Amino acid sequence: MDELLELLENNARISLEDLAKVTGRSQKEVASRIKKYEKKGIILKYKTLINKNKLREEKDKVLALIEVKITPQKDLGFDYIAERIYKFEEVKTCYLVSGTFDLLLVVEGKDIQTVANFVAEKLAPLNSVRGTTTHFLLKKYKEDGVIFEKTKGKRRLSIAY
Amino acid sequence: MKLNRRVNNLAPSGIRKFFDLVLGMKEVISLGVGEPDFVTPWKIREKAIFALEEGYTSYTSNKGLLSLRRALSRFLKRKYNLVYNPEKEILITAGVSEGLDLACRVLLEERERAIVSYPAYVAYPAVVSLAGGEILPLFCSDKDNFQIDMEQLEKLLVQRPKLIILNYPNNPTGISFTRPQLRELWSLLRRSDIYIVSDEIYDLISYDFPHTPFASLRGAKKHTIYLGGFSKNFAMTGFRLGFACGPEEIISAMTKIHSFTMLCAPIVSQIAASEALVSETEAHLMVREYRRRRDFIVKSLNELGLTTPMPQGAFYCFSSIKAARMESLEFASRLLYQKKVAVVPGEAFGAEYKNFVRISFASPLEELKTAISRIKDFLAAANKSR
Incomplete structure (x- = not known):
């Protein structure tokens, strides 16, 4: 992967000037590369990772991981039914996986009841859905390589030979 | 007092x-x-925790765990095509600092000379002086991009120094030597009967060209005490672990002092270090x-x-x-x-x-x-x- 993408993936707010210095390219070149990546859909969006555990208003929201077993449709495979499912606003993430179930969803709702309703009323009744298992998320420890609880500061001496 | x-x-x-x-x-x-x-890195720390849980809290052999010396020997062979016998030519030390001190102490007689290239990490002149040696300073200048001035070196060699301490990549300049540059240096040094104490603790932290250990130059191994460590490469400074590789006679003399003054490097650090060598x-x-x-x-x-x-x-x-x-x-x-x-x-x-x-x-x-x-x-x- 281009180093530029790697740097942006880690810090979407890094300035053009710093990107240029760090990669040894000119600012102009960096800017045009980024444009190109945006145009090609390689860079999809710039997002911020928020520790919602610390927000009172978000604290009660619930996330659920839902395993979905589906029957693939003739000529359409899994894609058609996956699309029916991932288009729901509540579905934040949708993966097709190997193993004992087919789709893994991350669903967000304002409380447990809302998620339960979504499963009962929207997801389960779909023709191709053979079954669901819902796991409510209890605590986030790490996401996208970021550990939520900050470990204590390092104890390096601030000066040494 | x-x-x-x-x-x-x-x-x-x-x-x-x-x-x-x-x-x-x-x-x-x-x-x-x-x-x-x-x-x-966590997998190294985790290995240290595991070692403690398993009750590895004893001394090891003076030279260090044979398993670690073997792993190190394989690592050096794979990485630099350098062959050191794990039983006779490798000593595990408490950091490169100890290896450096031991090397100076086994090589230097009272008032024998040691070339130290400047700017120099503070320990070099200190260990030479403590061993009773005299320092011959070799000054590197920003005008030469802190490379070694061969003419100046040639003049110092006339004074028949017993050893020269090299450090590359260098603290404080960050300057290192390419293989051709090292060959040129060796071709000058090999004309005199001199030992090279080569502190290569930053070897893996090389940016522009692959690191060349001095000992890997043709004919140099017999004259080189190769010092390396885990502190900088694997961010393990507090583990206090380094190694010295060299001719059997020198390593066993160094082991003699080490066995009296240090006994052995800490066992938990040694076990953690063997994990470090598994992958870079x-x-x-x-x-x-x-x-x-x-x-x-x-x-x-x-x-x-x-x-x-x-x-x-x-x-x-x-x-x-x-x-x-x-x-x-x-x-x-x-x-x-x-x-x-x-x-x-x-x-x-x-x-x-x-x-x-x-x-x-x-x-x-x-x-x-x-x-x-x-x-x-x-x-x-x-x-x-x-």
């Missing part, structure tokens, strides 16, 4: 006071650090990050008028402060007081380097950025007040 003369003569100095000042000050952005900002992935990730920071800071410092040669390894740059028109200790003290940024005065690495400061980039990019903007303000204010 009458203390040992050699110890008494070891130079403390204004530098020590400056260091105490930095250590006592809060909220300093420190570019004066001599170790990685990364914590030891984490080390490579750290090096990539250092490389980015290097590119950033060297460019920024040069833009500020602090001429800085591009380091080829380690995580230091050695910047000229001629533009600021003050000496390094004053520069560092004022920068500390006025802007709370710590750097190491060049004179810490030799009295001739009062026009330089060592700047470490083993800190996150964001911190480096803040430090650079503070240095910029500092220089502007210093220029105005003149």
Whole structure:
């Protein structure tokens, strides 16, 4: 992967000037590369990772991981039914996986009841859905390589030979 | 009280006071650090925890765990095509610091000479003096991009030194040597009967060309004590673990002293280190990050008028402060007081380097950025007040 993408993936707010210095390219070149990546859909969006555990208003929201077993449709495979499912606003993430179930969803709702309703009323009744298992998320420890609880500061001496 | 003369003569100095000042000050952005900002990779730490859980709390053999020496031997063969017998030619030490001291003590007789290239890591002149040796300084200059001046070296060799201490990638300059440069150096050194004590603790932190151990040069192995370690490559400074490889006779002499003074390196560190040798992935990730920071800071410092040669390894740059028109200790003290940024005065690495400061980039990019903007303000204010 281009180093530029790697740097942006880690810090979407890094300035053009710093990107240029760090990669040894000119600012102009960096800017045009980024444009190109945006145009090609390689860079999809710039997002911020928020520790919602610390927000009172978000604290009660619930996330659920839902395993979905589906029957693939003739000529359409899994894609058609996956699309029916991932288009729901509540579905934040949708993966097709190997193993004992087919789709893994991350669903967000304002409380447990809302998620339960979504499963009962929207997801389960779909023709191709053979079954669901819902796991409510209890605590986030790490996401996208970021550990939520900050470990204590390092104890390096601030000066040494 | 009458203390040992050699110890008494070891130079403390204004530098020590400056260091105490930095250590006592809060909220300093420190570019004066001599170790990685990364914590030891988890799989290495986890191995150390496991070792404790399993009850590995005993001494090991004097030379170190044979399993570690074997792993190291395989590592050096794979990486550098260097062959060392794990039973006879490798000693596990408590950091390169110990290996360096042992090498000087087994090689130097009273008043025998040792070439130390300057700017020099502070321990080199100290261990030579403690061993009773005399220092022949070999000065490297920014005009030569801190490369070794062969003419000067040739003159020093006439004085029949017993050994030369090399350090590359270098602390404080970050300069390293390519294989052809090392060959040229060896072709000069091999004409005299001299031992090369080669401190290559930063070997994996090389940016622009692959590291060449001195011992891997044709014919050099018999004359080289190759010192390496885990501290910098794997961010394991606190584990205190290094190694010395060399001719059997020298290693067994070093082991003799080691067995009386250190007995063995800590067992938990040794077990953790064998995990470090399994894969270099984490080390490579750290090096990539250092490389980015290097590119950033060297460019920024040069833009500020602090001429800085591009380091080829380690995580230091050695910047000229001629533009600021003050000496390094004053520069560092004022920068500390006025802007709370710590750097190491060049004179810490030799009295001739009062026009330089060592700047470490083993800190996150964001911190480096803040430090650079503070240095910029500092220089502007210093220029105005003149």
